[in-house]
Amino acid sequence: MTELLFHTDAYLREFDAKVVAVDGERVVLNRTALYARSGGQPSDFGILTGNGVSFRVLDSKKQGEDVWHQLDSAGLEIGDAVHGAVDWERRYKLMRTHTALHILCGVIFRDYGASVTGGDIAEPSRYPFELRQRDGSAQEPLAARMDFEFDRMSAEFAREVEERINTEVAAARDVRVKILPRAEAFEIPDLIRTKINLLPPGIEQVRVVEIVGLDLQADGGTHVANTREVGTIRVVGHESKGKINKRLRIAIG
Numbered sequence: 001m002t003e004l005l006f007h008t009d010a011y012l013r014e015f016d017a018k019v020v021a022v023d024g025e026r027v028v029l030n031r032t033a034l035y036a037r038s039g040g041q042p043s044d045f046g047i048l049t050g051n052g053v054s055f056r057v058l059d060s061k062k063q064g065e066d067v068w069h070q071l072d073s074a075g076l077e078i079g080d081a082v083h084g085a086v087d088w089e090r091r092y093k094l095m096r097t098h099t100a101l102h103i104l105c106g107v108i109f110r111d112y113g114a115s116v117t118g119g120d121i122a123e124p125s126r127y128p129f130e131l132r133q134r135d136g137s138a139q140e141p142l143a144a145r146m147d148f149e150f151d152r153m154s155a156e157f158a159r160e161v162e163e164r165i166n167t168e169v170a171a172a173r174d175v176r177v178k179i180l181p182r183a184e185a186f187e188i189p190d191l192i193r194t195k196i197n198l199l200p201p202g203i204e205q206v207r208v209v210e211i212v213g214l215d216l217q218a219d220g221g222t223h224v225a226n227t228r229e230v231g232t233i234r235v236v237g238h239e240s241k242g243k244i245n246k247r248l249r250i251a252i253g
Contacts, residue, residue, distance in 0.1 A: 001065040003031035006044075007179070007207055010095055010222040013088050019050070019080040021066065027076050028066045033086055036062040040120040040144075041098055041221040044091050050082035051075070057084075091222065096230045096252055097121050097144050099175060099211070099223045100165075103230065104250060106215030107164045108148055117245050118147040142252035143236075153238050153246040161248065162235040168214055172228040176210045188216060 002020075005012055012033045021028035027048075034057055037043035043060040048071065059070040076082065101119055108114050122143040185206035209219040211227060224230060230252060237249035 002029060002062075002067040004036075004067070005031055005033040006035050006222055007220070008177070009033075010177075011225075013086050015084045017082055017084060019076050019078055019082060021068075022074075022076060022078055023068070025071045025074045026068045027071065028068055029082065029084070032060070032067050032069070033084060034060045034067070034069060035091070035094075035222055036060040036067045038062060039220055041094060042121060044094075045087040047085045047087075048076070048082045049085075050080045092224075093142050093252075094121060095222045095224050097142050098221045099227065100169075100230050100233050100250060100252055101144050101146055102175075102209065102211055102215050102217070102219070102223070103165050103168050103227060103233070104146055104161070104248065105217070106211055107161065107168060110214065111164065112148075112150075114148040114150055116146060117149055120145055143250070145237075145247055145249045147241055147245055147247045149244050150246040151244050153240060153248075155238065158235045158238045158248060162233065165233050165235075168211075169227045169230050169233060171213075172226055173214055174212045174226055175223050176212060177223070178208045178210070179205050180208055182206050185218065 005015055015031065015033040017029040017031045019027050020030050034044040034046050035041065037060065044057070046057045048055045048057055048069065053075055055075065056072040057069050058072055061068050061070075098121060101121070105116055105119075108116075122145075182204050185208055188208070206218050207220055208216065209221075209223055210216045232253035234251045234253060235248055236251045237247075239247045239249075241247050
């Protein structure tokens, strides 16, 4: 089992760990601060240093209770002590973007009563190792989209939403993280904001992210500590994805 350090401290940039499993260029650590991609948030990139050699972390993915880290080359063995460093510039952009999505979700749910039907954070086009997505496309960091159960969408509505979400950024609301027993978590009204409950039934501890006074929901991603860290949010696009499924695209200034 990999201890997920990012669940309790999203600002942790470096950590020490041990290798507990190896499969070629992939390794499992006993603990990690490198976010494992899930829930629409891309994985972190970073560096693992062990035995005097540095390895680039190109991807992290959770499989069962373990997080597998994809390295740029093989060389680590079970039992090796490693020092990890998160690509902080990229991570912080993703944190700001993820919190922006929760602000958007909170405003839409509070003011319009609409459920989320999907969402995604854009992969950065570049990072220190100059990797791109496998299909060669280039998307920018600080961009995301979220889909809602609306039957109508317009430019006027998008402008209204933009004004309201930036009011919440300026309100400098604290963002808090708690891990609660499942039974206690599900006593919270409207804990699941998605149209479909994606929380696996076997999870006994539920991580809850709260934007104080605005939004409270189950979530496994990384976030900033206060909405003022997000910066200006622009609604840069809106479109219909079906009869009662409408999309808003945002970018962070």
